[in-house]
Amino acid sequence: MAYLKPDQPEKVYVPALRAAKEKGEKLVCLTAYDYPTARIVDEAGVDIILVGDSMGNVIHGYGNTIPVTLDEILSATKAVKRGASSALIVADMPYGSYHTGDNKAVRNAMKLLKGGGAEAVKLEGGRNRVDLVKRLVDEEIPVMAHIGLTPQSVHKLGGYRVQGKTAIDANKLIEDAKILEEAGAFAIVLELIPREIAEIITNDLKISTVGIGAGSSCDIQVLVLHDLIGFTFGRQPRFVRQYANVSEVISSAITHWMDDVKSGNYPNDKESYGMPEAAKKEMTA
Ligand code: KIV
Numbered sequence: 001m002a003y004l005k006p007d008q009p010e011k012v013y014v015p016a017l018r019a020a021k022e023k024g025e026k027l028v029c030l031t032a033y034d035y036p037t038a039r040i041v042d043e044a045g046v047d048i049i050l051v052g053d054s055m056g057n058v059i060h061g062y063g064n065t066i067p068v069t070l071d072e073i074l075s076a077t078k079a080v081k082r083g084a085s086s087a088l089i090v091a092d093m094p095y096g097s098y099h100t101g102d103n104k105a106v107r108n109a110m111k112l113l114k115g116g117g118a119e120a121v122k123l124e125g126g127r128n129r130v131d132l133v134k135r136l137v138d139e140e141i142p143v144m145a146h147i148g149l150t151p152q153s154v155h156k157l158g159g160y161r162v163q164g165k166t167a168i169d170a171n172k173l174i175e176d177a178k179i180l181e182e183a184g185a186f187a188i189v190l191e192l193i194p195r196e197i198a199e200i201i202t203n204d205l206k207i208s209t210v211g212i213g214a215g216s217s218c219d220i221q222v223l224v225l226h227d228l229i230g231f232t233f234g235r236q237p238r239f240v241r242q243y244a245n246v247s248e249v250i251s252s253a254i255t256h257w258m259d260d261v262k263s264g265n266y267p268n269d270k271e272s273y274g275m276p277e278a279a280k281k282e283m284t285a
Contacts, residue, residue: 010086011085011086012047012048012086012087012088013088013119014088014119014120014142014186016047016088017048017088017186017187017207017208017219017220018186018206018207018208020047020208020219021206021207021208021219026219026220026221027047027048027208027219027220028046028047028048028220028221028222029046029047029048029049029050029090029210029220029221029222030046030048030049030050030222030223030224030225030228031049031050031051031052031054031055031058031222031223031224031225031226032049032050032051032080032083032084032225033051033052033055033058033059033076033079033080034076034079034080034083035079035080035082035083036083037083037225038079038080038081038082038083038084039083039084041084041087041225042083042084042085042086042087045086046087047087047088047220048087048088048089048090048210048220048222049080049084049087049088049089049090050090050092050122050222051073051076051077051080051089051090051091051092051116051118052092052122052224053065053068053073053092053094053095053151053152054151054224055068055072055073055076056068057224057232058224058226058227058231058232059226060072064151064154065094065095065151065152065154066095066152066154066155068092068094068095069094069096070093070094070096070097070108070111070112072094073091073092073093073094073097073112073116074091074111074112074115074116077089077091077112077116077117077118078115078116078117081116081117081118088119088120089117089118089119089120090118090119090120090121090122090144091112091116091118091120091121091122092121092122092123093105093108093109093112093121093122093123094152095152098123098129098132102131102132102135105123105132105135105136106135106136106139106141109121109136109139109141110139110141113141119142120141120142120143120144120186121136121141121142121143121144122143122144122145122146122189123143123144123145123146124145124146124147124150124151124152124153125145125146125147125150126145126147126172126173126176126177126179126180127175127176127179129145129180129183130179130180130183131183133145133180133183133184133185134183134184137183137184137185138184142186143184143185143186144185144186144187144188144189144210145177145180145185145187145188145189146188146189146191147173147176147177147180147188147189147190147191147193148163148164148173148189148190148191148192148193148214149161149162149163149191149192149193149213150191151191160192160237161192162192162193162194162213163191163192163193164193164194164197165194170193170194170197173190173193173197173201174197174200174201174204177190177201177204177205177209178204178205181205181206181207185207186207186208187207187208187209187210187219187220188201188205188207188208188209188210189209189210189211189212189222190209190210190211190212190214190218191212191213191214192212192213192214192237192239193213193214194214194215195214195215195216195217196215197214198211198214198215198217198218199215199217202217202218202219203217208220210222212239213237213238213239223240227240227242228240228241228242228243228244229242229243229244229245229246230242230243230244230245230246230247230248231246231247231250232247233247
């Protein structure tokens, strides 16, 4: 049997994360949910694309991530896979897809790998997910864990607040991170926790930490693309730095187009099709 070389020499696979951490090299991760954004994000050189259940907030308008379905993540993952050739593709396991038994969770994760083209899955939770993480890793499914603020627990938590602010809660997060590493997770998202705790976890672990609202010590930074480019509505959390205002760009383009249509300036002759002269003559003959 011949072992095929990956077609893209710069393609990011899971082991590259550990190698980057050992070298002290920071990596970056962004969300994408469709083909064009995946292409742009990938071509910009982002290392990891997360097909996040944040799609519930930013593209479906659900208001939170709870209603997101496996089919929505699967369809988005397929589109992202077609658009990205270098970045590692991680698909989020939505709420309900890994909560009703490990066999079901393995089957759902396999759908994301086999049908969607994901190269890893992400799931939320700490010590309560350890057996599941072990099982998924045993079945050759790389797992990115996610602790701190876990948006799928919004109803239990009663909102989106910084987690790990007491010594007891902080120690619990540190322990959870260690347990998840031992269970075989290849990386852990740390969302909305004090930077001091994120630094302790990052230094304690051999696997990579992926920070969002967790300070600058994390090995990898992740943001929701729509937040970074200003394509969302409402107040942003303080950790978001907005680098563009895409909503304004889109709105201004639409306004100009409407003005042109109403003033008769669109479409002009170059933007429409004329009848061939011969056909015109035939019609008038
Ligand atoms: O769904 C998502 O985009 C996420 C990131 C915020 C880490 O979970």
